[in-house]
Amino acid sequence: MLASTVSSKILRAFAEKEGLHFIETLTGFKWMGNEAVKLMSNGKTVLFAFEEAIGFMFSTNVLDKDGISAACHLASMACYLQAKEHISLDEKLQKIYEEYGFHYTITSYYFCYEAPVIKKIFERLRNFKGEDKTYPVGILDGKFKIKHIRDLTNGVDTAQPDGKAILPVSASSQMITFTFENGLVITLRTSGTEPKIKYYAEMCAKPGQTDFDGLINTTNEMVTAIVQEYLQPKENNLTAKSD
Incomplete structure (x- = not known):
């Protein structure tokens, strides 16, 4: 499959x-x-x-x-x-x-019409501590911690034994996936056809986690924090998707 x-x-x-x-x-x-x-x-x-x-x-x-x-x-x-x-x-x-675990997704995007701004946003995530390949370790002051990071722009995948991505790498496009310890997975990527920064988030719960409303609330909280802390829409003058 x-x-x-x-x-x-x-x-x-x-x-x-x-x-x-x-x-x-x-x-x-x-x-x-x-x-x-x-x-x-x-x-x-x-x-x-x-x-x-x-x-x-x-x-x-x-x-x-x-x-x-x-x-x-x-x-x-x-x-x-x-x-x-x-x-x-x-x-x-x-x-x-x-039987298989609750899965809940949130997808959306921001418009960004300046290529240098897009590059700055993603390079900041790759140099989060002021050094190359120092990615974020969590959100909300450590409330939710990151388990793995995959960066298909430069070939990093911390889930692999050698730290290298298995999927094809493209330096001409931006794409970073963060997997959190609690099961949330979010990918930030640029569109290949439009001036957009897209995000795809999903809470992947284990079977037996039956508080679906609680999982939804946690997902909403985390996605809001990721957008604000990682994309910084206000600071970067990003335009939100219209409802």
Whole structure:
């Protein structure tokens, strides 16, 4: 099973529990499609791939996002759940959260029309203590601490034994992912087509963590702090997304 790096990690939770292989790629179906071809050439079966921006690939008949098959599968699942289990799609989602862990996402962006400002924001995160590759260690004065950092602009990944990123690195684009000790994962990246700094945040809770409202509140608190402390919208004159 495949997903892009900014997509929900719930697919990883499925794979870990069910004994499947999960692979993360860069953003875009071209990466997942190419990875699927590689896997198939090695005798692997590719079951599913998806992208955060509402794109799903069922099987390998179409190596791209396929809305028609996705709609058919969703309708089929809704009918099955109603007929066999007498539950709705939303009720099934709650059961999934109970079994695989609650996942809650927040995504948004800021406009920034000056390339030097964007560079300054990300370079500050890479030199947080005034020295090269000294990233932040947490937020809110240490209330929430960072476990791992992956920087796909310069090839750093502290989760790897050698400290080097596995995914392709591009010095021409900005992309840093922070994984916190409590399960929150947030990626800050620039858009390839628009003057935006995007952020993708997700709380990845463990099975058994049933205080969903508390997890949502914690996620909101953390995302607000990350935006203010790391992006500094006011200081950098960033324009928020309009509602």
